[in-house]
Amino acid sequence: MENRDSFINCLSPQQLLELDACTQCGECLDICPVQEVTGKPAISPPEKIRILKEFIRGAEGLKARLFGPGAIDRKLLEEFTKAVYECTVCGACGQQCTVGIFTQRLWPMLRKEMVKRGFGPLGVQANLPKVIERTGNPYDKPPGERFSPWFPENVRVVERADIGYYAGCTSAYEAQPMVRGDAIVLGAIGEAFMMLPPEEEICCGFPLFITGQHDILGDLIKEACECL
Amino acid sequence: MRILLPSFAYGAYAVFIYRISWRILILLRPSIQCDRNGISGFQPTLSLAKSMVDILILSRLFRANRRLWIGEWIFHLSFFMVILRHLRYVLNPVPEWISSLQPAGIFGGYVLPFSLLYILTVKIANEKEKYISILNFFLLGILLLISITGLLMRTIMRPDIVQIKHFAIGLFGFAPGLPPESWLFYLHFIMVFFLLVCLPTHIFAAPFSVLYARERKDGLKLLMHGK
Numbered sequence: 001m002e003n004r005d006s007f008i009n010c011l012s013p014q015q016l017l018e019l020d021a022c023t024q025c026g027e028c029l030d031i032c033p034v035q036e037v038t039g040k041p042a043i044s045p046p047e048k049i050r051i052l053k054e055f056i057r058g059a060e061g062l063k064a065r066l067f068g069p070g071a072i073d074r075k076l077l078e079e080f081t082k083a084v085y086e087c088t089v090c091g092a093c094g095q096q097c098t099v100g101i102f103t104q105r106l107w108p109m110l111r112k113e114m115v116k117r118g119f120g121p122l123g124v125q126a127n128l129p130k131v132i133e134r135t136g137n138p139y140d141k142p143p144g145e146r147f148s149p150w151f152p153e154n155v156r157v158v159e160r161a162d163i164g165y166y167a168g169c170t171s172a173y174e175a176q177p178m179v180r181g182d183a184i185v186l187g188a189i190g191e192a193f194m195m196l197p198p199e200e201e202i203c204c205g206f207p208l209f210i211t212g213q214h215d216i217l218g219d220l221i222k223e224a225c226e227c228l
Numbered sequence: 229m230r231i232l233l234p235s236f237a238y239g240a241y242a243v244f245i246y247r248i249s250w251r252i253l254i255l256l257r258p259s260i261q262c263d264r265n266g267i268s269g270f271q272p273t274l275s276l277a278k279s280m281v282d283i284l285i286l287s288r289l290f291r292a293n294r295r296l297w298i299g300e301w302i303f304h305l306s307f308f309m310v311i312l313r314h315l316r317y318v319l320n321p322v323p324e325w326i327s328s329l330q331p332a333g334i335f336g337g338y339v340l341p342f343s344l345l346y347i348l349t350v351k352i353a354n355e356k357e358k359y360i361s362i363l364n365f366f367l368l369g370i371l372l373l374i375s376i377t378g379l380l381m382r383t384i385m386r387p388d389i390v391q392i393k394h395f396a397i398g399l400f401g402f403a404p405g406l407p408p409e410s411w412l413f414y415l416h417f418i419m420v421f422f423l424l425v426c427l428p429t430h431i432f433a434a435p436f437s438v439l440y441a442r443e444r445k446d447g448l449k450l451l452m453h454g455k
Contacts, residue, residue, distance in 0.1 A: 008254060008257055013255045013256075014440060016254060017433045017436050017437060018440070020251065020430055020432075021430050021436065022430060023364075023434065024361035024363060025296075025361075026361065027289075027292040027293055030293075046361065056254070060250075060254060062246075062250075096292050097288065097292075097441075098286070098288045098289040098292050098293075099288065099430070099434040099437040099438055099441075100437050100438050100441025101437055101441075102444065
């Protein structure tokens with residue numbers, strides 16, 4: 001993908017309207033946790049929106065229509081990628097936003113665009129698709145060990161029930177006390193529940209979505225739905 | 229001035245129409261559509277009514293920053309009253325309801341510059357405000373100039389308003405008359421059309437964004453709590 005290609009292809013009409021709706025008031029900076037730590041307005045929400053609008057204007061504006069879209073400076077794209085990936089996508093800015101921009105869905109779409117252009121993802125995030133395809137989780141851990149370390153021995157899983165419990169990769173591999181607690185509570189209240197076998201309970205795709213790597217996302221979601 | 233002012237006005241209109249058209253064409257381009265499937269129990273009319281209230285009282289700004297909210301709300305209200313009052317210059321005959329709004333419009337004209345100064349003060353004094361939008365301050369400056377020149381024309385240097393009306397109506401009919409000989413009017417007029425050229429399009433997009441935010445909030449409440 002060339003650096004002169006339009007940025008609007010990654011966004012819906014609603015998101016384009018939201019970009020235009022930004023009043024640059026800066027109220028989101030008061031609540032942004034990244035701003036709290038870094039104090040860098042260059043990676044603030046209004047600045048990301050302002051730069052993106054400049055990219056769009058560069059590819060779609062009057063000058064582009066008359067003389068053809070100009071290539072965007074590579075360094076600018078790299079800085080923009082860094083700004084987009086330093087965000088935690090917590091969505092606090094969107095909650096605070098005085099015009100209600102849904103930033104929690106906007107930033108992942110920008111990451112997707114930067115991945116398409118070859119500027120993202122950053123660091124080890126690039127390994128995620130291969131790891132998830134191979135092991136069914138983003139932690140590169142054996143599928144067989146998804147439940148066994150934490151599932152309480154005295155709690156029973158049934159074949160069919162009204163409640164289906166999906167532990168999730170992060171919970172099962174990294175936040176085990178939490179999911180162990182879920183299973184204990186379900187067992188204690190006597191509520192029958194079913195679960196997928198550990199090899200079939202695969203990643204929901206969120207790590208791929210959030211890092212902008214959407215290529216295998218559709219297939220992953222389809223597979224997960226078929227298992228369910 | 230007879231040629232310069234109308235030319236500037238028509239040029240400003242052309243730029244404004246181009247900017248809006250460009251944005252509409254851009255909005256028609258994307259192939260990605262948001263999933264707007266309905267949630268069971270969602271009431272679009274009620275959600276729309278709530279978002280109208282959100283827009284009218286700037287409720288999201290109220291939650292974010294109350295000190296700024298009061299200034300912005302008074303600014304928007306007074307600006308609206310002034311615009312309504314200005315309709316008497318472009319409508320002939322002047323409808324009764326516009327004539328009845330004159331006192332409110334005059335009061336709005338006095339309040340407008342002070343609300344702008346208040347907004348500027350809040351933005352500058354906010355220590356946590358790390359993001360300085362040059363465009364925002366630029367627009368506030370233009371609005372302040374427009375409101376001050378308007379106030380001066382109302383109080384100290386009163387131009388011939390009959391000639392103003394004749395000129396304004398002629399402008400809309402592409403047969404502009406002679407503008408009044410008042411440098412204050414020239415400045416006011418030029419600043420207004422300069423504002424039109426620089427008009428932030430968020431004033432058109434923001435209500436939609438507020439509407440979508442309200443739909444999301446109401447939809448999420450239904451999804452999670454069933455009410």
